[in-house]
Amino acid sequence: MDAFVQALFLGAGYNAALVGIGAALLGFAAGASGTFLFLRKRALVSDAVAHATLPGVGLAFIIMVALGMDGRSLVGLLAGSAVTAGIGLVLVEWMSRKTRLSEDAAIGAVLSVFFGIGIVLLTIIQTMSQGRQAGLEGFLLGSTAGMLFQDAVVIAIGGTLAVAAIFLLRRPMTLVAFDPEYAAASGYDVRKIDLAMMGLVMAVTVIGLKLVGLILIVAMLIIPAVTARFWTEKSDTVVWSAGILGAVSGYVGAAISASAPALPTGPIIVLVSAALFTLSLFFAPARGVAAAVIRRQRFQARVHHRQGLLALARQEPIHDKLTLKVLGRDGLIRPDGVATDAGRAMAAKVARDERRWDVAREVHHDVSLTGRYDGLTPIEDVFTPDEIAQFDDVIGKPTAVEGA
Amino acid sequence: MGAEFVQFSLTPILIGILASIACALPGNFLVLRKQALIGDAISHVVLPGIVVAFLITGSVAAFPMLLGAAGAAIVAVILIEAIKRLGNIEPGAAMGVAFTSLFAGGVLLLEQSDTSSVHLDVEHALMGNLESLIWFKAQGWSSLWDAEALAGLPDELIRIAVVCALVTVLTVIFWRPLKISTFDESFAxxxxxxxxxxxxxxVVTAAVAAVAAFDAVGSIIVIAMFICPPAAARLMTNSLERQVAWSLLFAALSAILGYVFAGYGPLWFGAQNAVSAAGMIAAVSGLILALACLFGPYRSRVGVGREEAV
Incomplete structure (x- = not known):
């Protein structure tokens, strides 16, 4: 625990601090850019992009070695990965637009084939004399051990640029994500914006390769966005809160990972992110599961409340346990099931409102008003006091319920 | 094509073909139902499944591994469905959340547990070890009639053959309901x-095929075979029967050509070592799909609406 706290405040050594800051920046960029992808309902395109980086890494290594350079230069490897990721992206677009295959098939095809080619290249590299210590497998799951200062700088600059691009492009991207037709009608070039969106995702993927690896970067793009969506209905807020959630996951994940051995950074970051998601899934207000359960229970109680009152008004016996419980709780019946004064008054009101609705349906032919009858909406919310008085004229004066 | 071929190449090729067919067969329906990425999700969660199975049983015997992987696949499917419904989240994102989290859990468990003594690692899970599944006892083609040599066939071959047969039988039995519910769910x-x-x-059948194939060839072929041959076949014909036939042909072709290119291709270029057969099989299946995309007789979409064309 001490080690964790220490890491949290950048006290776990130089390398751990670098990783932590890098992870937070990357997490922010990934969370924010992933949001557009998620809102556009194309979350898994990122999976294709991520897997398509592998052949680029391999090719870049082979080319750099052939040119007599150090094959492990991070910038070179990332540049290579960006090229093949871009090709993969274009292929997904092309396949789903030009052929009758759906986008998910295109995604799956590109990710598996590019990954396969990448694996072939890795086996070739393993047979090269310089390839044995290349450590390119680290790009599969990320490896932060022995991260150099310049690697961290690459991640930091890349992450900052990505965030800046998101800030500049947030309006058109939000528009396209929510309503591509409207965006097109407003004069935006939807395809270009889509490509920019994907380009951003590609950039984040490439930057994240070193830190979390190509399989798990997908999680950093998708999970914060889905999590943020639970908490707000406003698009701008989703983007930035996804960024913050991503940054927190990245930073806390890196700190946990630095606090003990055998805690790989990438998976820990993803698991922190997944924990935040699970919390939100259950406990977010409005959209969370707990909120939905509470809403449902309240609704149930209201229905039972009303049905119970109607039964009281009609002098019918109530057998349903939940109805008895709800009425008893509200002090409308006594434990032996007999209505209290308050109960009788309320029952009379409910019964009268029911008749008012009947009259309303005859008098008004406006379905937008009478159609709001669902048994739970108070009549006062729909009609003005004047109108209700008019209904009452038709019904006649209130009469006392039996026993009052 | 002598004794050496039988000993070193025959069984890997057969395993490759059977695994490809076992995956491509359900893949046809998954692609048509726009669930192609279920295969991707399943093959990722296989890793946590086998790690958990290893931690519980302490061995890398095939049966617990398969059981663990199948269990993880089913857990993943249920989890995806739960996230989709509870959170009201679109399927792609729900899938992305579920399988990456499970995969991350798998990697973490693997790092935490002492698996240094056994051959269990992420790269192996991804790439498989098709090349090592040789038929050690074979002396030549005559070994095919030699009971003693046959007993020495790799277990993976037997398992994948059984699963492939099972998948085929299930597909044949449930052909009509599958077909109807795939094309017109309301009518079904x-x-x-x-x-x-x-x-x-x-989905469960696909998971079983994925797990069995994964055991032999690694998860990368599994994803490729779920999607590439059926997708290519989809561009060749308008009839489901013919599509399935094409997909099986493409799957088998990918397995054979991929293995041959991986094993013998580098030698043609003067290199010494073979490259990953699993990767090459996936690459060949991609090549076939690319050709189908460019030249397949039914490649274009008919009756594209205006809004779809955007």
Whole structure:
């Protein structure tokens, strides 16, 4: 625990601090850019992009070695990965637009084939004399051990640029994500914006390769966005809160990972992110599961409340346990099931409102008003006091319920 | 094509073909139902499944591994469905959340547990070890009639053959309900077919095929075979029967050509070592799909609406 706290405040050594800051920046960029992808309902395109980086890494290594350079230069490897990721992206677009295959098939095809080619290249590299210590497998799951200062700088600059691009492009991207037709009608070039969106995702993927690896970067793009969506209905807020959630996951994940051995950074970051998601899934207000359960229970109680009152008004016996419980709780019946004064008054009101609705349906032919009858909406919310008085004229004066 | 071929190449090729067919067969329906990425999700969660199985049993015997992987696949499917429904989240994102989290859990467990003594690592899970599944006892083609040599066939071959047969039989038995519910779910419902159960059954069958194939060839071929041959076949014909036939042909072709290119291709270029057969098989299946995309007789979409064309 001490080690964790220490890491949290950048006290776990130089390398751990670098990783932590890098992870937070990357997490922010990934969370924010992933949001557009998620809102556009194309979350898994990122999976294709991520897997398509592998052949680029391999090719870049082979080319750099052939040119007599150090094959492990991070910038070179990332540049290579960006090229093949871009090709993969274009292929997904092309396949789903030009052929009758759906986008998910295109995604799956590109990710598996590019990954396969990448694996072939890795086996070739393993047979090269310089390839044995290349450590390119680290790009599969990320490896932060022995991260150099310049690697961290690459991640930091890349992450900052990505965030800046998101800030500049947030309006058109939000528009396209929510309503591509409207965006097109407003004069935006939807395809270009889509490509920019994907380009951003590609950039984040490439930057994240070193830190979390190509399989798990997908999680950093998708999970914060889905999590943020639970908490707000406003698009701008989703983007930035996804960024913050991503940054927190990245930073806390890196700190946990630095606090003990055998805690790989990438998976820990993803698991922190997944924990935040699970919390939100259950406990977010409005959209969370707990909120939905509470809403449902309240609704149930209201229905039972009303049905119970109607039964009281009609002098019918109530057998349903939940109805008895709800009425008893509200002090409308006594434990032996007999209505209290308050109960009788309320029952009379409910019964009268029911008749008012009947009259309303005859008098008004406006379905937008009478159609709001669902048994739970108070009549006062729909009609003005004047109108209700008019209904009452038709019904006649209130009469006392039996026993009052 | 002598004794050496039988000993070193025959069984890997056979395993490759059977695994490809076992995956491509359910893949046809998954692609048509726009569930192609279920295969991707399943093959990722296989890793946590086998790690958990290893931690519980302490061995890398095949049966617990398969059971663990199948269990993880089913857990993943249920989890995806739960996230989709509870959170009201679109399927792609729900899938992305579920399988990456499970995969991350798997990697973490693997790092935490002491697996240094056994051959269990992420790269192996991804790439498989098709090349090592040789038929050690074979002396030549005559070994095919030699009971003693046959007993020495790699277990993976037997397992994948059984699973491949099972998948084939299931597909044949449930052909009509599968076909109807894939193309017109409402019609299937009105006929009284249990649409939900058929969909779940398909996914479970796919999971079983994925797990068995994964055991032999690694997860990368599994994803490729779920999608590439059926997708290519989809561009060749308008009839489901013919599509399935094409997909099986493409799957087998990918396995054979991929293995041959991986094993012998580098030698043609003067290199010494073979490259990853699994990767090459996936690459060949991609090549076939690319050709189908460019030249397939039914490649273009008919009746594209204006809004779809954007």
């Amino acid at each position: 419902q009105s006929l009284g077919l249990p649409v939900g159960a058929i969909g779940f059954g398909l």
